Amino acid sequence: MHSRINNFLTIDVEEWFQTVMFDNTGIKAVAGSDLEKNISDIIALLDKYGTKATFFVVGSVAERHPSAVSQILKNGHEIASHGYAHRLVYKMTPQEFEKDLDLSLGILKEVTGGEVLGYRACTWSITRDTPWALDTLKERGLRYDSSIYPVNFYPFGRVKRFPYKIKDGLFEIPPSVFEAFGCHLPFGGGTFLRFLPLNFIKEKITRLNREGFPAVVYFHSWEAVDETPPDIRMSAWKRFIQYKNVGQVLGRVELLLKEFSFVPMRAFLNGQRF
């Protein structure tokens, strides 16, 4: 193990056809869902390394697959909210956002029988135009948010790259980035976790840990497949973004689990020192 810093491992639990790649195409779940199998595979991998993670679960998915959520809980992982319908926050009105969040929290609290502490917006979609979203999260009793990708070309723009207090009582725990050419660039999740060289990713995590900061790594439940993607017509670009190296995700996560220590995000609330 490279260091004793506890990094954060997070998994967004959603169907492959719920991503922004498909939202405007009207594609329905024609190919069925591998979600429960994907969750079992992820949990088995984490168990092998005795690691606990945070699962940001879409409310509508929890409704359709309660056994997947119970399995996550039973194995001691953290359940947090990924909204109800996986809609972009900046495309909702404040009222629609409240409704979406309340639905999601209602379902997750019922399943968990306890508190839900964290939230992650669909596709990092809390922006400078939606400051009300953070107020709503705080009002609903959430303790941390992980929706703001501090990368120059993401909706919020370049902001702090380490966990920070974004409001009294609400922390922002952003996905990790590295600095180069005066920019913040992504490396530790989703498409980037799939196509950047693994040694490059490890080096960035090691560097963050040497600076005394945790890395935030993320992937999606639909990335935990070992087979070719569904046969759906889409542009080459979309296919690349959604499916490039998709069969390698669990293998790559395993190599990170071998070298680094990971914990759920809720641990931040106990040990936070920023």
Ligand SMILES: [Zn+2]
């Ligand atoms: Zn998502």
